Amino acid sequence: MSDYSLRVLRPDEHRAANNLFRSSIHVPPVGDDWRYAERAYQPGRVLGAFDDTKMIGTARSFDAEMTVPGGKRPAVAAVTAVGVRADRTRRGVLTALMRRQFEDFVTRGVPLAALYASEPGIYGRFGYGVATRVQKHTVDLRRARLRPGIPANGEIEVVGVDEMFERLPGIFAELPHTRPGMMTRPEYWWPGFERAARTSPQPCLAAIHHGPDGPDGFVVYTVREDRSALEVTTQHVANSAAFAGLWRFLAGVDLVGAVEAFDRPLDEPAELLFTDPGAFVSTEALAGRLWLRLVDVPAALAAREYDGEPVVLDVADPVLEANSGRYLVSPDRVAVTTEPAGLRLDVSALAMLYLGTWSASALAAAGWIEEVEPGAAARADRLFRTEIAAWCGTRF
Numbered sequence: 001m002s003d004y005s006l007r008v009l010r011p012d013e014h015r016a017a018n019n020l021f022r023s024s025i026h027v028p029p030v031g032d033d034w035r036y037a038e039r040a041y042q043p044g045r046v047l048g049a050f051d052d053t054k055m056i057g058t059a060r061s062f063d064a065e066m067t068v069p070g071g072k073r074p075a076v077a078a079v080t081a082v083g084v085r086a087d088r089t090r091r092g093v094l095t096a097l098m099r100r101q102f103e104d105f106v107t108r109g110v111p112l113a114a115l116y117a118s119e120p121g122i123y124g125r126f127g128y129g130v131a132t133r134v135q136k137h138t139v140d141l142r143r144a145r146l147r148p149g150i151p152a153n154g155e156i157e158v159v160g161v162d163e164m165f166e167r168l169p170g171i172f173a174e175l176p177h178t179r180p181g182m183m184t185r186p187e188y189w190w191p192g193f194e195r196a197a198r199t200s201p202q203p204c205l206a207a208i209h210h211g212p213d214g215p216d217g218f219v220v221y222t223v224r225e226d227r228s229a230l231e232v233t234t235q236h237v238a239n240s241a242a243f244a245g246l247w248r249f250l251a252g253v254d255l256v257g258a259v260e261a262f263d264r265p266l267d268e269p270a271e272l273l274f275t276d277p278g279a280f281v282s283t284e285a286l287a288g289r290l291w292l293r294l295v296d297v298p299a300a301l302a303a304r305e306y307d308g309e310p311v312v313l314d315v316a317d318p319v320l321e322a323n324s325g326r327y328l329v330s331p332d333r334v335a336v337t338t339e340p341a342g343l344r345l346d347v348s349a350l351a352m353l354y355l356g357t358w359s360a361s362a363l364a365a366a367g368w369i370e371e372v373e374p375g376a377a378a379r380a381d382r383l384f385r386t387e388i389a390a391w392c393g394t395r396f
């Protein structure tokens with residue numbers, strides 16, 4: 001291992017950390033748009049690794065909350081902007097940064113951490129697991145027709161980029177979290193979104209749906225320069241009328257050939273809004289998945305709700321050893337136990353199970369989980385199942 005040290009960066013070092021990260025993902029140093037990016041750096045949550053006096057690695061997080069099955073919103077550390085100088089990789093710098101972050105999360109009592117990975121091979125070793133799946137809808141507007149009877153009870157208002165940032169944070173904060181995995185968007189999240197919108201080569205617009213009780217949904221979108229498609233980057237709704245109303249608006253925008261909506265929940269019924277489901281509306285799985293880490297396994301397990309018969313999980317966590325152990329999980333309680341294990345699994349597989357995205361049986365069939373007691377996987381299927389697909393909907 002080479003000689004380096006880690007510390008929390010001062011705010012006047014955040015720009016250098018941002019440039020190090022940008023260099024690691026092969027984009028030029030930050031320019032005028034630092035005025036947005038700067039506000040995304042939460043003081044005290046930005047780490048730097050130093051080789052003598054040179055910064056060689058960085059990772060940051062911001063504080064948010066994530067909805068878990070049952071509706072509670074425990075704290076989540078949203079990890080992002082991780083990078084190591086190209087001439088200092090594969091010497092354990094990322095490993096040290098990850099460990100330091102976990103120490104901080106444990107000290108502050110944050111039970112969950114989450115991130116979007118640049119490459120799938122990096123974060124499993126640190127106990128993160130893929131906890132949501134998403135899809136993309138493509139609607140061929142020249143041929144798809146909306147069903148006449150789809151719900152409608154609101155008005156659409158289109159706003160430009162200035163108004164978007166005055167109004168969307170307040171609207172988003174009031175929308176219900178209808179799905180496990182949804183996150184709050186704190187003040188350190190919005191600047192990244194604002195930067196993307198303001199520096200977009202094509203105009204970025206928001207359509208807000210106003211229902212009987214006020215704003216109850218919105219989409220953010222751009223139209224490609226060749227008008228071949230309108231791209232929806234964000235859509236959040238409180239109810240089915242807002243969902244249908246926004247799609248009615250999108251399907252009626254002039255001069256564009258298609259609507260492409262990215263990062264949508266896996267069970268979202270967009271195609272059912274059209275007369276011929278599946279004909280001119282296609283969906284495809286996308287890789288924009290959230291990686292989750294149960295930093296405090298007993299606290300995270302206790303935060304969500306369950307249904308069905310108890311199961312004993314034997315969890316291995318080589319990175320945060322205090323999590324390793326056997327847990328009785330039941331609708332009434334979660335407790336450390338000495339009872340024999342029903343299922344044996346790594347903490348990263350537990351993250352895959354936690355929001356209900358994969359069933360225990362599927363994870364066992366693919367070798368992520370070992371079924372020690374026959375029947376335990378079927379019981380865990382019911383325990384961890386959710387009525388609605390998990391979805392985050394917030395990129396960071």
Ligand SMILES: CC(=O)SCCNC(=O)CCNC(=O)[C@H](O)C(C)(C)COP(=O)(O)OP(=O)(O)OC[C@H]1O[C@@H](n2cnc3c(N)ncnc32)[C@H](O)[C@@H]1OP(=O)(O)O
Nearest residue numbers: 024080081082083084089090091092093094095115118121
């Ligand atoms: C949440 C986000 O911000 S995602 C963005 C992540 N950043 C990037 O992709 C930028 C470009 N890449 C980098 O900056 C670096 O290569 C990093 C951050 C991915 C890895 O940093 P390093 O300091 O090289 O990682 P470190 O030396 O601690 O490696 C730990 C282990 O992960 C493995 N690993 C590191 N990078 C990768 C990768 N891209 N794919 C697969 N395995 C990897 C290493 O081989 C090592 O394995 P081992 O423990 O079996 O020996």
